[in-house]
Amino acid sequence: MAALLTAEIADDFVELVLCHLTREFPNKPSHELASPADIKGPRALHPVFYGSYDWHSCVHGYWLLLYLIQRFPDLRQASRIIEVVDDHFTVPKLAMELAYVEMPHNRSFERPYGWAWLLKLASQVEVSQLPGAKVWRDALAPLAAAFVARLEEYLPKATYPIRTGTHSNTAFALAFALDFARTIGHHTLADLVTKTARRWYLADVACQAWEPCGDEFLSPSLMEAELMRRVLPASEFGEWFSVFLPELAHGRPATLFRPATVTDHSDSKIAHLDGLNLSRAWCLRSLAQSLAANDSRRERMLHASELHLVQGLQHVRGNYIGEHWLATFATLALEG
DSSP: OOOOOOHHHHHHHHHHHHHHTTOOOSOOOOOOOSSGGGOOOHHHHOSSSOOSSSHHHHHHHHHHHHHHHHHOTTOTTHHHHHHHHHHHSOHHHHHHHHHHHTSGGGTTTTTTHHHHHHHHHHHHHHHOOSTTHHHHHHHHHHHHHHHHHHHHHHGGGOOSOOOOSSTTOHHHHHHHHHHHHHHHTOHHHHHHHHHHHHHHHTTOOSOOOOOOOTTOSSOHHHHHHHHHHHHSOHHHHHHHHHHHSTTGGGTOSGGGGSOOOOSOTTSTTTTHHHHHHHHHHHHHHHHHHTSOTTOHHHHHHHHHHHHHHHHHHTTSSSOHHHHTTHHHHHHHHHHO
16 A cells, blocks of 8 residues: 555654754855855855754755645644744845856856755645745745746757756656746746757656666656656657656566665665665656556556655655755655
8 A cells, every 4th residue: 555644644754854054064165256255155045044054954844844834734743844934945045046046156166956945835835725825825926937038048058958867857846836836926037948848858758767876866767757747748648758767567678667776875875775765656646646556557557656755765764965855755655
């Protein structure tokens, strides 16, 4: 039986996120220095997204809190979530985040992973019914608009996709950008993402799935398929999926059905593979659920999803190198 997100798990994840969301150190900044004046600490550079070890993890930490409180309004720490977001999602603080992004030497800051998560966060704020949500929405909107503009500038000139299973993966970024565009009704962005996905991925056939690499937290093959599931009409996706991964019914490529081995959960790169197990579980479940009930691939993929999920959930807690981000991917996996 498929594991599901429960209120008890949500409470545990909230406790975990609140422990690191406003924890400034340790920190791994993605920060380009243009002059000595740029030598500053994380909180001075990013008055909102200074915690959780790095900028993008802080962004999706906020997404996770707002997603979980929407799913489970009676969370033990509900009032604390609202307090933290109220304190950080203000016009002055987010204006400083925007000013940082708009510096000429920061044009590629967090491209494309952080862009995707900021838009995912903006999508969540958009649908929030919490007290203060309108204030948060208005404060966050200019930063979201800046990343939309970056995508609109970047995608037409990006001749090739980036297929690695780390932060630069373009399929992951397009999937969340498309979610955002559809949530807020940004038809121009939705059309651009759809056209780009078709240009990059529609001709792909017989994927060999040469993965995982030693530091991947996304499956390049499954993430591409999950994007195309969002992009293509159901019938067209079915045809594409069958030629992209033509042997899934026979358990091949075998690597997609076998959880990754993680030898050191305290190593920041090797521990990415804990995230790979969770993100594979997410994609496998989502893709399987798009198939007909009698499709021979469905049960095999759902079983593989459970294997990956069980393996990944064991390591959400235990070491800060994983604790600052893994609960987000565990939630994606549990929600499918």
